[in-house]
Amino acid sequence: ETGVTQTPRHLVMGMTNKKSLKCEQHLGHNAMYWYKQSAKKPLELMFVYSLEERVENNSVPSRFSPECPNSSHLFLHLHTLQPEDSALYLCASSQDSLAGVHEQYFGPGTRLTVT
């Protein structure tokens, strides 16, 4: 099984739909991340979970709702999205260490299109 998997790989949804993105890591890490990647822009960190607790929430609109039921799984629940939310959504994981080093390993992403 590859390190970090994401499903679905592609998603098209209307603005009134509700959908969820799923991420699973098989690396034994204890921190997981959601990023948004838009064309020609740096990656934008959305949420960070460490030991299943949310530790970062970078002013993300409430139409994005994360869930981390255990250290291997991370979800991003989507509802009433806007067309500008269309992007590649990347999940990553890392080992949270006292040294504070966070080499992050990424999944392949979910390409989201909001119509």
Place this chain on the structure above:
Amino acid sequence: GQQLNQSPQSMFIQEGEDVSMNCTSSSIFNTWLWYKQDPGEGPVLLIALYKAGELTSNGRLTAQFGITRKDSFLNISASIPSDVGIYFCAGQPDSNYQLIWGAGTKLIIKP
């Protein structure tokens, strides 16, 4: 907020050429990471740097953590077609979870 300037934005190179790209910051970082992203995939970690002045290689790739702790360089020697993609630098300013990302350098091989 903190920003990283990554340059160049894109590079057209001939197969076999050496490639250099860099990232600079106005503030100090404790860690520098270099990633490569292929179309339709997530970024893949290439090299991680932890100390000022550190020089680390991964095959034909070599990266350096600048002495001032405000910059980092990535070199690719003897480029091959599979080197095409977008290369990102990321810096970790302190022990929190936030990585600061560059906007990427797109590497294109001239036909």
